[in-house]
Amino acid sequence: MTNSRTISFIGGGNMARSLIGGLLENGYAPASVSVSDPLAATTTALSEDFGISTYADNATAAAAADIIVLAVKPQQMQTVVSALGPELKGKLVVSIAAGVQCRNITKWADEAFDLVRCMPNTPALLQCGATALFANTDVSAANRDAATTILSAAGVVAWVESESELDAITALSGSGPAYFFLLIETMTNTAVKQGLAPDLANKFAIQTALGAARMAHTGEHNPAQLRKNVTSPGGTTEAALNSFADNNFHEIVERAMQAAHDRSEQLGQN
Ligand SMILES: NC(=O)c1ccc[n+]([C@@H]2O[C@H](COP(=O)([O-])OP(=O)(O)OC[C@H]3O[C@@H](n4cnc5c(N)ncnc54)[C@H](OP(=O)(O)O)[C@@H]3O)[C@@H](O)[C@H]2O)c1
Incomplete structure (x- = not known):
C-alpha cells in the first residue's frame, strides 16, 4: 500500500541516504521517492546512486509527495518546518529528528497533518538500526503502516504508546x-x-x-x-x-x- 504513495525526504544527509537505499532494496520504486537538499553535490550523488528525483527547494519536494520525511538536523527543524507549513497540510509527516517533540513540529508548521515522530540510532546507517515510533491517537492505521514500512528500511522498529517513552529509547538504543x-x-x-x-x-x-x-x-x-x-x-x-x-x-x-x-x-x- 505504502509503495503506491510518494515519499519526499527533506534533507538528503546520512539518514535519508540510508532510508532511501533500504526502501529501494525492499522494492520501493525510485519514481516514488524524492529528496530535497540545499547542497547540489548531495542531490547529484543521490540522483546518480538511486535514480530518484531531487530538488534544491523543500516546498517543491513536499508538494510532490504524499508522505514527507523530515530528515534535517534537530537545530534546522524549526526553520524548515515553519517554511514548509502549508505544504504539510493533510499529509503524513514523519520526523526522524532526535529530541524534537511533536508539539513543537505542529506549532512551527501551524497546520493539521498526521505526525509520526521516530527515534532511530546510528546503526540505521547500515540498515541495522533500532527505531522507536510514536504517533498520537489521531494518526490513521494506514499512516502508521506507512511509517513502519519507511523506518523498517533501516532495521527493526517498534511503536511506543507515549512520547515520553522516547526518552527511555534514547537512553537505550x-x-x-x-x-x-x-x-x-x-x-x-x-x-x-x-x-x-x-x-x-x-x-x-x-x-x-x-x-x-x-x-x-x-x-x-x-x-x-x-x-x-x-x-x-x-x-x-x-x-x-x-x-x-x-x-x-x-x-x-x-x-x-x-x-x-x-x-x-x-x-x-x-
Ligand atoms: N545519523 C544518525 O545516526 C541519527 C540517529 C538518530 C537520529 N538521527 C536524526 O536524523 C536526522 C538527520 O541526521 P543525519 O545524520 O542524516 O544528518 P545529516 O547527514 O547532517 O543530514 C541532514 C541534511 O540536511 C541538509 N539540510 C540542511 N539544511 C537544510 C534545509 N534547510 N533544507 C533541507 N535540507 C537541509 C544538510 O545539508 P548540509 O550538510 O549542507 O547542511 C544535510 O545534507 C537528524 O535530525 C538526527 O537527529 C540521526
Whole structure:
C-alpha cells in the first residue's frame, strides 16, 4: 500500500541516504521517492546512486509527495518546518529528528497533518538500526503502516504508546551504540596492556561483541542464560564477572542510562 504513495525526504544527509537505499532494496520504486537538499553535490550523488528525483527547494519536494520525511538536523527543524507549513497540510509527516517533540513540529508548521515522530540510532546507517515510533491517537492505521514500512528500511522498529517513552529509547538504543563502543575500546586497551598487538586486540574485541550479539539475537536463550552458560564455577569468566559485581557494574550502567534519559527529557523541553 505504502509503495503506491510518494515519499519526499527533506534533507538528503546520512539518514535519508540510508532510508532511501533500504526502501529501494525492499522494492520501493525510485519514481516514488524524492529528496530535497540545499547542497547540489548531495542531490547529484543521490540522483546518480538511486535514480530518484531531487530538488534544491523543500516546498517543491513536499508538494510532490504524499508522505514527507523530515530528515534535517534537530537545530534546522524549526526553520524548515515553519517554511514548509502549508505544504504539510493533510499529509503524513514523519520526523526522524532526535529530541524534537511533536508539539513543537505542529506549532512551527501551524497546520493539521498526521505526525509520526521516530527515534532511530546510528546503526540505521547500515540498515541495522533500532527505531522507536510514536504517533498520537489521531494518526490513521494506514499512516502508521506507512511509517513502519519507511523506518523498517533501516532495521527493526517498534511503536511506543507515549512520547515520553522516547526518552527511555534514547537512553537505550539512541545512545546505546556508544556504550558498546566504549566497552570495545576498553577491552582492546586492556588486552594491549596484557601483551597483545593493538590490531589483534581490536579485531578480537569487535568480533567478540559481534559474536555475543549474534548469539543473543537468535533468541534461543536469554542473555542471562547465555552468560551462565559460559561461566564455569571457579573459571576465568566467573573471576571477571565477580570483579564487575564487586565494582557495582549494574549501578554504573543504571546511573549512566538515567543520565541519558534525563538529558533527553531536558533537551526535549528546551
Ligand atoms: N545519523 C544518525 O545516526 C541519527 C540517529 C538518530 C537520529 N538521527 C536524526 O536524523 C536526522 C538527520 O541526521 P543525519 O545524520 O542524516 O544528518 P545529516 O547527514 O547532517 O543530514 C541532514 C541534511 O540536511 C541538509 N539540510 C540542511 N539544511 C537544510 C534545509 N534547510 N533544507 C533541507 N535540507 C537541509 C544538510 O545539508 P548540509 O550538510 O549542507 O547542511 C544535510 O545534507 C537528524 O535530525 C538526527 O537527529 C540521526
